[in-house]
Amino acid sequence: MNLTINWSQVNWLALTPEMIILGFSIIVLLGELFLSKTSKHMLGAVTLVGLVASLVSLGYIWNLQATEFNGMFSVDLTANVLKAILLVTTALVVLGVLKVNVLMGEGEFFSLLLFSVLGTMFMASSADLIMLFIALELTVLPSYILTASKKTRQSTEAALKYFLLGMISSVILLYGMTLLFGLTGETNFAAIAGKLAGHPIQPALVASMLMIVVGLGFKIAAVPFHFWAPDVYEGSPIPVASYLAAGPKAGGFAAIIHLFPLAFGVVAPAWAGVFAILAVASMVVGNLVALSQTHVRRLLGYSAVAHTGYLLVGLAVATKLGYASLIFYFLVYSLAALGAFLVVLALAERGFGENLKDFAGFSRRAPMLALAMAIFMFSLVGVPPFAGFMGKLYLFREAVRSDLIWLAIVGVLNSVISFGYYVTVIRQMYLVSPSEGEAVARMQVSKPLFASIMIIMAAVIVLGVYPNAFLSIIKL
Amino acid sequence: MLSSTKLLEFASNYGIPVWALDGAIAIVFAVVLFAICAISVIINVYLLRKISADFQLRYGPMHVGWHGSLQLFADAIKLLTKEDIFPSNADRWIFRLAPVVTFVPAYLGFLVLPIGHGIVIQDLNVGLLYILAIPAIGVAGIIMAGFGSYNKYAIIGSLRSAAQMVSYEVPRALSIIGIVMIAGSAKLSSIVGAQHVWYIILQPIAFVVFLVSTLAEINSTPFDLPETESELVNGYYTEYSGMRFMFFFFAEYVALFAAATLTTVLFLGGWHGPGPEYLGPIWFTIKTFAMIWVIMWIKWTLPRFRIDQVMDLGWKVLLPLALINVLITGLVMMII
Amino acid sequence: MIEQVIFFALAAVAIISAIAVVLSRNLFHAVMILGGFLLTIAGFYFLLNADFVGIMQVFVYVGGVIVVMLFGIMLTPHEANITNAAKLQQKLGTYIAVAALIGLLAMIFIRTTFITSPAEPVKDTVSLAGKLFMTNYVLPFEVISVLLLAALVGAIIVARKEEH
Numbered sequence: 001m002n003l004t005i006n007w008s009q010v011n012w013l014a015l016t017p018e019m020i021i022l023g024f025s026i027i028v029l030l031g032e033l034f035l036s037k038t039s040k041h042m043l044g045a046v047t048l049v050g051l052v053a054s055l056v057s058l059g060y061i062w063n064l065q066a067t068e069f070n071g072m073f074s075v076d077l078t079a080n081v082l083k084a085i086l087l088v089t090t091a092l093v094v095l096g097v098l099k100v101n102v103l104m105g106e107g108e109f110f111s112l113l114l115f116s117v118l119g120t121m122f123m124a125s126s127a128d129l130i131m132l133f134i135a136l137e138l139t140v141l142p143s144y145i146l147t148a149s150k151k152t153r154q155s156t157e158a159a160l161k162y163f164l165l166g167m168i169s170s171v172i173l174l175y176g177m178t179l180l181f182g183l184t185g186e187t188n189f190a191a192i193a194g195k196l197a198g199h200p201i202q203p204a205l206v207a208s209m210l211m212i213v214v215g216l217g218f219k220i221a222a223v224p225f226h227f228w229a230p231d232v233y234e235g236s237p238i239p240v241a242s243y244l245a246a247g248p249k250a251g252g253f254a255a256i257i258h259l260f261p262l263a264f265g266v267v268a269p270a271w272a273g274v275f276a277i278l279a280v281a282s283m284v285v286g287n288l289v290a291l292s293q294t295h296v297r298r299l300l301g302y303s304a305v306a307h308t309g310y311l312l313v314g315l316a317v318a319t320k321l322g323y324a325s326l327i328f329y330f331l332v333y334s335l336a337a338l339g340a341f342l343v344v345l346a347l348a349e350r351g352f353g354e355n356l357k358d359f360a361g362f363s364r365r366a367p368m369l370a371l372a373m374a375i376f377m378f379s380l381v382g383v384p385p386f387a388g389f390m391g392k393l394y395l396f397r398e399a400v401r402s403d404l405i406w407l408a409i410v411g412v413l414n415s416v417i418s419f420g421y422y423v424t425v426i427r428q429m430y431l432v433s434p435s436e437g438e439a440v441a442r443m444q445v446s447k448p449l450f451a452s453i454m455i456i457m458a459a460v461i462v463l464g465v466y467p468n469a470f471l472s473i474i475k476l
Numbered sequence: 477m478l479s480s481t482k483l484l485e486f487a488s489n490y491g492i493p494v495w496a497l498d499g500a501i502a503i504v505f506a507v508v509l510f511a512i513c514a515i516s517v518i519i520n521v522y523l524l525r526k527i528s529a530d531f532q533l534r535y536g537p538m539h540v541g542w543h544g545s546l547q548l549f550a551d552a553i554k555l556l557t558k559e560d561i562f563p564s565n566a567d568r569w570i571f572r573l574a575p576v577v578t579f580v581p582a583y584l585g586f587l588v589l590p591i592g593h594g595i596v597i598q599d600l601n602v603g604l605l606y607i608l609a610i611p612a613i614g615v616a617g618i619i620m621a622g623f624g625s626y627n628k629y630a631i632i633g634s635l636r637s638a639a640q641m642v643s644y645e646v647p648r649a650l651s652i653i654g655i656v657m658i659a660g661s662a663k664l665s666s667i668v669g670a671q672h673v674w675y676i677i678l679q680p681i682a683f684v685v686f687l688v689s690t691l692a693e694i695n696s697t698p699f700d701l702p703e704t705e706s707e708l709v710n711g712y713y714t715e716y717s718g719m720r721f722m723f724f725f726f727a728e729y730v731a732l733f734a735a736a737t738l739t740t741v742l743f744l745g746g747w748h749g750p751g752p753e754y755l756g757p758i759w760f761t762i763k764t765f766a767m768i769w770v771i772m773w774i775k776w777t778l779p780r781f782r783i784d785q786v787m788d789l790g791w792k793v794l795l796p797l798a799l800i801n802v803l804i805t806g807l808v809m810m811i812i
Numbered sequence: 813m814i815e816q817v818i819f820f821a822l823a824a825v826a827i828i829s830a831i832a833v834v835l836s837r838n839l840f841h842a843v844m845i846l847g848g849f850l851l852t853i854a855g856f857y858f859l860l861n862a863d864f865v866g867i868m869q870v871f872v873y874v875g876g877v878i879v880v881m882l883f884g885i886m887l888t889p890h891e892a893n894i895t896n897a898a899k900l901q902q903k904l905g906t907y908i909a910v911a912a913l914i915g916l917l918a919m920i921f922i923r924t925t926f927i928t929s930p931a932e933p934v935k936d937t938v939s940l941a942g943k944l945f946m947t948n949y950v951l952p953f954e955v956i957s958v959l960l961l962a963a964l965v966g967a968i969i970v971a972r973k974e975e976h
Contacts, residue, residue: 005947022958029965069951108969115962122955134952138959145966182926204924207917495814570840601936605867612875616847619882623840635886638879645875662938 005070014066014075016057017083018121024050025114032107040106044098047110051091051117058084067127071188074127078257078323081474082124082250085331089246089338090117096342096452097239100349104149113243116142123251129177129187132255136173136219139248140166146243147236158235162228165218169225173215179208180263192263201266209264209271213278216259219252222312223281226305230289233301238348241297242341245304246334253330256315257323268318276316276407282309283414290421294356296344299421300337303380306418307333313395313407322398324474329391331470332463336379336388339456343373346445346453359425361434365443368450370429372457377422379460382415387463394467505597509586517729521548523765524729524772531776558718563626566715570624575716575723578617581610582730589737590665592747592756603664604656607738608649611693611731615641618712621724625715633711636701636783640692643790644699648689650798651682654805655742668746676743681801683743685794690739692790694731696771698778699786736767819859826852839885847878861933864941 012019024047031043058080067074090113119138126132144166148159181187183205184195196205214225221229233241260271286306293299311333314326344354346369352358363370379388392415396408463470486492522537522545529536537544562568588603590596600606615638622634656662658678659670676683692699703711713724740746740763747756781789829849836842850873857866934940945953 005950029961070948072949072951104969108965112962112965112969115958118958119955128952130949130952131955134955134959138955138962141959141966142962145962145969148970183924185927185929202924203920204926207920567838567840570844600863602863602867602938605864605871605938609867609871609875612871612879613851615875615879616844616882619879619886620844623882623886631886635883638883642876642879649871660939661936 010068011064011066013061014064014068015073016061017054017087018118018125020050020054020057021114021118021121024053025111025118028107028114029111030107032105032111035107041098043106043110044094047114048091048094048098050114051087051094055084055087055091058087071190072128072131073122073125074258075125077474078327079124079254081327082254082330083121085327085334086117086120086124086247086250089334090243092338092452092456093239093243093246093342095455096242096345096449098448099446100239100345100449109146109149109239112142112146116140116146116243116248120248120251124254126255127189127258129180129189129192132259133170133174133177135251136215136255137170139251140170140219143240143244143248146240147232149240150235150237152235154235155237158228158231162232165225165228169215169218172211176208176211176215179204179211183208189259189262193265196263196266199266205264206267206270209260209267210274212259213271213274216252216256217278220249220256220308220311221305222278222308223285223305226282226286226308229305230298230301233304234295234298238297238341238345242338242345245300245341246338249308249334250330253311253315253326257326260315261318272316272318275312275318276404279309279312279316279407280410282306282312283410284309287414287417287421290418293421296354296356296359296425297341299356299425300340300344303418303421304337306414307337307380309414310392310395310411313399313404313411316404316407317398317402319398319402322395322402324471325391325394325398327474328467328470329395332379332387332391332460335456335459335463336376339372339376339453339460340380342449342453342456343369343376346443346449349446349449350443356424356428357432359428360432362429365441366445369443369445369453372453373429374426375457375460377425379464381419381422385461385464387460387467390464390467505587509583509597513583513586513726513730513733516733517726518548520729520733520768523768527769527772528776531773552722555718555722560719561715561717563715565626567624567626570620571715572624572720574617574621574624575720575727576617577620578614579723579727579730581613581617582727582734585610585734586737588664589741590668590746591760593669593753595747595757596665599663599665601661601663604652604662604667604742607664607734608645608652611641611734612645614727614731617727621716622712625712627715629708629710629714630712633701633703633708633714637695637703637712639783640695640699640701640786640790643787644689644692644794647685647790647794647798648693650795651685651689651801652742653798653802654679654682657802657805657809664741668741668748671745671748674743674745674748679743679801679805681797681804685798685801686742687739689790689794690735691771691774692786694735695728696732697775698781700780701783701786704780732768732771733764736764736771739767740764815859819856822852822855822859826856840882843878843881843885846881847874850874850878862937864937 027050028043028047031046032040035042061075062080063077064080065076094110094113116139119135119140119142122135123132123139126135144159144163147162148156177187180192183202184192186192186195218225218228232244236244261268264271283306286302286304286309290299290302290306293302311326311330314322314329316322346366347358347362348354362373375386379386382388382392384390392411396411399405399408399411525536525544525547537547540546540550562571585607587598588596588600588606590599618637618641619634622630622632622637625631655667655675658675659667661667661670691697695701695703703713708714713721716724737760740760744763744767746763747753747760749755749759749762751759826849829845829852832845833842833849836845850869854866854869854874857863857869
């Protein structure tokens, strides 16, 4: 057994983005301890600086390919792109909540957020089952806590559901991993692939694959492991919900993209089929249930489930181009969903409810925000010229190319169904006037929140009109 | 596993299978251990009474036997002949099991203690961890006693006790890390063997942390909140009487004895002492009783803490101290 | 031979106690039996010559987790005996599902050949574990420390009183 590690040969550059996030999370945590009450609002800005610094360092190692720490940690373009998406969306969340009451100590909130980001980044880079599991726990544990931080009945219930389901899925994931270890005696993805190649397929391998699908399927909220998602999106504090809607899924998808083609390469058709089934189930269930929702965040929760379905199409295709279009659509989706959550946050900050009827007359209260919300909704449906259209186009094109025409058709039909509920939001904002006797006054929005929403809106438009700006970066 | 080569030869000559030999030896050791525990408890209780009397300018027990030396036997006979009482709402199974679950771990701790050079029942590689982990099971017994009794004093006492023990396990375990680092082993015999200089000199911070958290672990004053007579009658074993009460009583003194022996092994050089090697057990015993005397000295000198003070001391003082000790030890070892 | 006897004895105790945990109506009893179950798991580790893991199992689970669970039970109001409101159909459905899952897994495992480690049992597991933590597994080891820090912060946040 190799019991040495040559510290001087470790390429620390590969870890700089993670190190920066770790450093800033500790700084922020200590800031909560030592700063006076009045200066604690700086911690949000510090967090933002940390995220941007990490992003810059990520850009510095963009094309690096490295495997460090005896095969525990690997960096490649897929991981880097997903990390970048995570960092950008989290930075936008932090920018948005700079002037917002986060319902707990700022230092605690932002450090937990950074811990979760750190876990997700490690998950995206893990090349070993042990690393993957620990990183996954680091991702979800702060999420449970953040969900519970509001201490209302609803928030506690959501957190408890999230926690229990999360634990059960972690256990199943771990069981699958132990089976994989029992079959190969290895925990490294590549080593597992090496041990499995050229041998007949054992039944336990399929069982292990299914168990790992369950475990990671929970993470990305695919049907039938989605039950936590609507509750968490509805029950948790809005800043937390906006973070959860976008960021942590990047880790799940990165882990799947790294683990399945490599370690389960010998049973590739099986898992591609499983992902296709999950894709259809997620799309259909998510969209149909969303149709009858009146609470906007719950609606967005089911829409998130449906979008997991669209994203899973990329995994069902199981080609390099499929994964690339998944990543592109993931960016597009998380931007639009994040934007929608931030608009809900802007409303809630001014004391408005979060039901569909509370959006009545929104276009007159805040024309720019209403416009942004409308654009996000159109992008989520997939209406040209917004980014969602291009994303879906690439995904379904890959499905057709891989002879999964039926999957593409299901996807398109579902997009049409989803129009039903997204358009209700737009109709409420533009066509329905608020109830009698209620004055329609201009709504005040804090400047950072407004800036964050505007940035997202611009990004959604740019990515729709000129997707090559991003595609050339991820080399599609 | 326990069998030496001579015994193995003996067994094969007479056709006795190895497992039977192992079993027989295990039973013998169990009985011997129990006897040692019982004797130590008798001596400890007598010492406790006499020392406390001395501190309080009294005589202590004087009537039964010479200077009250047979008092404990009288007490034992009294307890054994008492009626076995169950509280009416008690959870019978839990109530019955609790004394055993509390007592057995305290007693199992002695399995790995090296009394002299090579005199140890089972010299585990993880002996140190074992001796730390085993009392942890006893905590469950204490909670069982509190819950099973259906008595508010018992419940509060057991909760306090469990909180205290769980909290102080952390600094206690961390304080020992420094010793493991210096000795390079978690085997108790190797730790003693490596102590050419007593670790109380090399690891003074660890010794203080260990001693204080040990006092808390065995619920000795100033950490006797679980059984504060003035508040909780008798804490978690308020409802127990007769035989079962004796088990708790036993467990408490065995724990005291175990704590003293462990401190001897870890910090006071174990069997090391002047003179030939076979005097080891004698040195060991002397050091152990010196340690018991120190614990009793503390017990009869310091007043009791409040529960919040206990928690503060554990988490905010001892834990950082233990961590700093690990850091310092590491740095010094790196430099040397 | 004797190892197999011990293994099957431990396995029997483990299975029976696991079933008892699930079926017990009294939460306190269930947790106590769970403690016993976790001790048998420690027994398995000892049988596998993994004495360090075995001791840690006792230390962390029996001494820590079980005690904290008992704490939770004793500090929260609860009925002594929770009457299970499940209907017969629900119970039947659960039993059938569990039996089917066990059957399926058993079938899969019987048809699978797992690899066995050719390595000799390690004499000094503690120092080997320490070396592995500091070399091959140093990164996960450090990430766990961050995880524990997050858990500590989280425990305080969840447990403390509402300020507002």
